[in-house]
Amino acid sequence: MSLRSADIVVGSRFLSFLSAVVLACAAVLPAATPVAAATQVCVLACDTLDPSLARQESFPVPAKVLNGRRLELHVSDADDMAWASIDGGVTGDSVWLDRSWDGGATWDGLLGKAAVPGTWTGTRTLMYNITDPRNHRRGLVRACGDAAAVGCTDWAYPTVCDTLCDRTDAGRASGDDQPVPSTTLYGRTIRLHVDQKNSMAWASVESGAGGDEIWLDRSWDGGSTWPDGSSLGRTAVPQGATGTRTTMYATRDPRGLLYGGAVRACGREAGHQQGSCTVWARPVPTRTRAAADALMSSYDPYNGWWPSSWWNSAATLTSLVDFARTTGTHDYDWAVARTYDRNKGTFAAGVRGSDAIEGHFISRSIDDSGWWAIAWIDAYDYTGDSRYLDEAVTISGYVQQYWDPGTCGGGVWWDRERTYKNAVTNGQYLWLTTALHQRIPGDTVWLQRARTAAAWYRTSGMINSSGLVNDGLTSACANNGGTVWSYNQGLAIGGFTELWKSTGDGSLLATARTLADAAISSPALTRDGVLTESCDVGSASCDDNQKQFKGIFVRNLADLAKATGSSTYQGYLQKQADTLWARDRSSLNALGERWAGTLPNQTDWRTQAGALGALTACAGPEGDSNDASRQAS
Numbered sequence: 001m002s003l004r005s006a007d008i009v010v011g012s013r014f015l016s017f018l019s020a021v022v023l024a025c026a027a028v029l030p031a032a033t034p035v036a037a038a039t040q041v042c043v044l045a046c047d048t049l050d051p052s053l054a055r056q057e058s059f060p061v062p063a064k065v066l067n068g069r070r071l072e073l074h075v076s077d078a079d080d081m082a083w084a085s086i087d088g089g090v091t092g093d094s095v096w097l098d099r100s101w102d103g104g105a106t107w108d109g110l111l112g113k114a115a116v117p118g119t120w121t122g123t124r125t126l127m128y129n130i131t132d133p134r135n136h137r138r139g140l141v142r143a144c145g146d147a148a149a150v151g152c153t154d155w156a157y158p159t160v161c162d163t164l165c166d167r168t169d170a171g172r173a174s175g176d177d178q179p180v181p182s183t184t185l186y187g188r189t190i191r192l193h194v195d196q197k198n199s200m201a202w203a204s205v206e207s208g209a210g211g212d213e214i215w216l217d218r219s220w221d222g223g224s225t226w227p228d229g230s231s232l233g234r235t236a237v238p239q240g241a242t243g244t245r246t247t248m249y250a251t252r253d254p255r256g257l258l259y260g261g262a263v264r265a266c267g268r269e270a271g272h273q274q275g276s277c278t279v280w281a282r283p284v285p286t287r288t289r290a291a292a293d294a295l296m297s298s299y300d301p302y303n304g305w306w307p308s309s310w311w312n313s314a315a316t317l318t319s320l321v322d323f324a325r326t327t328g329t330h331d332y333d334w335a336v337a338r339t340y341d342r343n344k345g346t347f348a349a350g351v352r353g354s355d356a357i358e359g360h361f362i363s364r365s366i367d368d369s370g371w372w373a374i375a376w377i378d379a380y381d382y383t384g385d386s387r388y389l390d391e392a393v394t395i396s397g398y399v400q401q402y403w404d405p406g407t408c409g410g411g412v413w414w415d416r417e418r419t420y421k422n423a424v425t426n427g428q429y430l431w432l433t434t435a436l437h438q439r440i441p442g443d444t445v446w447l448q449r450a451r452t453a454a455a456w457y458r459t460s461g462m463i464n465s466s467g468l469v470n471d472g473l474t475s476a477c478a479n480n481g482g483t484v485w486s487y488n489q490g491l492a493i494g495g496f497t498e499l500w501k502s503t504g505d506g507s508l509l510a511t512a513r514t515l516a517d518a519a520i521s522s523p524a525l526t527r528d529g530v531l532t533e534s535c536d537v538g539s540a541s542c543d544d545n546q547k548q549f550k551g552i553f554v555r556n557l558a559d560l561a562k563a564t565g566s567s568t569y570q571g572y573l574q575k576q577a578d579t580l581w582a583r584d585r586s587s588l589n590a591l592g593e594r595w596a597g598t599l600p601n602q603t604d605w606r607t608q609a610g611a612l613g614a615l616t617a618c619a620g621p622e623g624d625s626n627d628a629s630r631q632a633s
Contacts, residue, residue, distance in 0.1 A: 038099065038108030041129040042302040043257060044079055044338065048112065049127040051083045064143070066151040069093060073143035073153045077255055080130050082156065083112070084143030087122035091115075093147040097128050101137045102227040104155050109144070130157065131256035134302050136221035138228050138256050160261075162252040163198040167233065170202045170248050179284070180587050185269055185276035188212060192265035192278045193245075199283040200248040202233070203265030210239035211270030216249050219262045222297065222588050223280035229261075237270075251283050252293065254331050260297040262588055281587040287577070288619045290589040291612040292323050296332060298605035304335075304342025306605045310353035313339070314361070314371035315548050316609040321378045322555060323616045336379050340388065360394045364416040366402050369395050370428035377435050389439060396432045400449065403429070408477035410456035422472030422482075423462050427491025429453050434498040450499050457492065458511060467518030468525070483534055484524045485546070486553035489515055494556030497563055512560055519553070520572045529575050530596045531614075544606060547593050551610030558617035570618075577618040580611050 040047045055078035064071040069089040075082045086095035094115045100107035112125030131139045138160070144152040159166045173195035182191045189206040205214040213236050218229030233246030251261035266277035284290040295316070298306055305313040317339055320332055347357040355363040361372035373395035380388035402413040407421070412429045414420040433450035437443045461479040462469055469489050471482025493515045500508035519525045526532060531550050535542035542549075554573060561569035576595060583597025591611035592601040 038111060041132045043081075043129050043131070043133060044301065044334065045081065045127075045129075047126075047128045049079070049081060051124060051127050054081065054083075054127060055079055060156045061142070061154040064145070064151050064153045066145055067147045067149055069145065069147040071095065071143050071145040071147075071151065071153060073097075073141065073156055074124075075130070075141075075156060076127070079127070080255070080257060081127040082130055082141045082143075083125045083127045084145070085122060085124035086116065086145045086147065089116045089121055089147055091118045091120070093145065095123060095125060095143065095145040097125055098142050098144055098152065099128060099130070100140045100155065101132070103158070103229075104140055107140075131253070131258060133220075133257040134300050136219075136225070136258070136297070138220055138253060138258055140228075157255070160250040160253045160256075162200075162250045162254060164195075164200055164248065164250065166249045167247045168200065170245055173200060173202070173248060174198055179281045180264075180279045183265075183267075183276045183278050185267055185274075186272065188267060188269055190214065190265050190267040190276060190278065192216075192263065192281060194263075194281065194283045195248065196284050199251045199261075199285050201251060201263040201281075201283065202246045202248045203267070204243060204245035205237065205267045206243040208237050208242055208244075208267075209270060210237050210241065212237040212244075213268045213270070213275075214244060214246055215266055216246055217264050217266055217277065218249055218251065219280065220258050220260070220297075221262075222260070222282075223262050223264070231266075257301065257334070259331060260293040260589075279587055282589045284589065286327070286619075287581055288323055288327055288612065288615045289329060291591060291608065291615050292320065292329070292332065294589045294591075295320065295605055295608045295612055296335070298608070299335060301335070301338055302342075304339040305352070306609075309544055309606065310357070310363075311365075311368040311371045312544065312548055312606050312609075314368075314375040315552060316605065318371075318375045318378050318555070319551055319609040319613045319616070321375070321382050323612055323619075325378075325382045326616050326619050326621075328621045333383075336383060340376070340379070340391070344391070360391060360398075362395060362398050366399055366412060366414055366416070367422075367425045367428060370399055370425060370432065373399065373432050374428065374435075377432070377439070380439070392432070393436060393440075396436055396446075399425075399429055399432065403449075403453075408460065408473055410452065411460060411473075414472070420472055421460075421477075423469045423485075423488035424491065426453065426457055426460070426462070427469075427488060427495055430457055430495030431491060431498060434495060434502055438498070438502055447502065450502070454496060454499050454508060457495075463492070463515070466522060466524075467514045468522060469515065484522075485549050486519070486525055486531060486533060487549035489519045489525065490549075490553030490556035493519075493553075494559055497556070497560045501563060509564070513564075516557055516560055516569060519557070520569075525553075528596065529572070530579050531576055532594075532596065536594045536596075536598070539600065541600065541602060542593050547602065547604065547606040548610050550595070551613030554614045554617045561617075573614070573617045576614045580614060584611070 054076040056076040058075050070087045072085050084095050084097050096113040097111040098107040098109050114123045116123045140155040142152045142155045174197040177194045188208040191204045194201050203214045203216045215234040216232040217226050219226040237244045252259050262280040262282050264277045264280045268275040346359045349356040362369045373392045376388040376392040411421040412425045414422045414425045430453045433446045437446040468484045474480045493512050496508045496512035580595035584592045590603045592603040593607045594601045
């Protein structure tokens with residue numbers, strides 16, 4: 001039976017050959033020593049997926065003819081996975097994959113090894129992931145076989161390609177930006193050059209002599225490691241010349257789901273062994289895409305979230321979807337479905353957060369559930385996939401169960417134990433009820449709930465005499481004087497704005513404006529024109545929750561600015577984006593908690609998501625907006 005004439009599924013009986021042949025084959029494998037015991041990789045799917053489930057099939061390298069047998073490497077780019085096959089063989093011939101994380105110097109060998117069974121003439125392996133974005137590793141794969149001799153195909157995808165590919169001549173660069181200071185070595189000047197538009201980079205050396213060398217290093221984890229990116233384009237200065245440059249190399253690998261590649265320029269003077277390098281930098285194709293690329297470097301595709309914060313991951317997914325919808329960038333669309341598919345089930349306490357997740361993104365924390373409902377409404381708007389809207393309806397129905405007019409005349413409880421009525425949960429509820437009404441044809445139920453929620457919120461006492469939202473209510477149903485947080489203010493602005501759009505009730509818009517005007521003018525939230533939390537001041541620091549509040553505020557203020565056409569609100573948003581980009585950005589495009597750039601500052605994926613929200617609020621379609629004209633300088 002030929003592989004090409006039958007759909008052969010390789011089961012566990014073939015994998016049993018693996019342990020028996022490892023030692024026998026090791027001596028005849030090509031030069032480098034394979035790495036033992038490969039760790040399973042899970043990206044869009046986990047290693048050992050059956051090839052019958054592949055969404056595509058291509059042959060990126062020529063087949064290898066081995067003693068009359070045909071050895072082929074099959075790739076599904078849609079899955080970022082590969083498998084190997086052997087055909088025209090005899091019983092006992094075998095086939096496997098090699099996978100390398102360091103450009104082919106070493107590899108995990110014998111992956112999915114399968115032997116041709118009796119009466120058949122071919123077989124295939126299971127599928128294995130090519131790259132590993134969770135661990136910031138770009139992989140190469142090849143098909144190998146043993147048919148009275150061992151042979152392998154070429155490695156697939158040794159060249160990184162984005163808009164342009166590795167080793168493109170620097171003369172084709174669209175611009176020449178030098179994002180970090182040059183470095184010197186024995187009088188030589190070593191520079192890092194970046195084509196921001198195409199996210200390409202090259203290195204140059206000046207004031208040198210023949211034999212001096214220049215190269216690039218490329219890292220997928222911000223400069224911590226660069227196993228497959230050392231000495232790229234290494235070039236020597238010709239005799240009689242004083243300088244040279246490398247070719248260009250890409251810093252984004254969309255096919256491999258690696259986006260935030262960092263580069264540095266390095267050089268060596270001919271008479272000495274030591275070298276010198278610039279600091280690491282990431283290009284800035286646009287401000288928003290640079291921020292999103294850096295954000296995605298923290299995404300865990302194995303588990304479909306940003307570890308290790310449950311509600312923060314929901315708010316971060318919302319920031320990512322807003323960015324994609326606003327700019328028309330589709331590089332990260334896969335992460336929406338991956339997040340949903342990996343998290344819609346149940347999780348014990350301690351796996352996704354301190355609370356158990358009971359299915360449908362629901363837990364005892366009502367506000368945590370609400371953030372996921374907001375994220376799935378945003379995902380529905382972006383993708384049109386009804387399962388996201390259905391999920392939002394399910395979650396919102398759960399939240400609605402905790403609307404309780406028996407205490408304080410209404411309002412949603414913050415937790416299942418009904419201990420606290422606060423601003424965040426009720427701001428979410430107002431926005432969600434309105435959003436569902438807007439998206440469910442013929443709805444009257446959610447609209448009535450939204451009207452009731454708005455009326456209660458305005459009279460609840462949570463909005464103080466200055467137009468600022470305190471954190472919640474006391475057990476006596478009075479304003480508790482709790483901290484004014486930007487996300488509470490933003491949720492209220494967004495909720496009242498959306499309900500005004502649905503009803504035309506001018507009093508709702510007036511409330512939204514009052515809340516917005518208070519936020520941008522009060523030192524409780526704005527200092528020197530920059531949005532500032534109380535934990536951004538002095539020596540204070542924000543906790544993991546507070547790090548993301550400002551992004552939620554600007555998202556909702558942007559909705560009000562768009563709905564009203566207010567130049568005041570739009571100018572405020574532009575101020576945030578411009579300030580944080582100028583004062584709060586590293587050479588790796590990491591964006592911190594303090595948008596004014598004061599110290600001490602904190603930087604992680606939560607602060608990155610919040611800042612991305614501010615940049616998105618001022619962006620438009622890529623290449624046609626304020627964002628595109630404000631690249632790094």
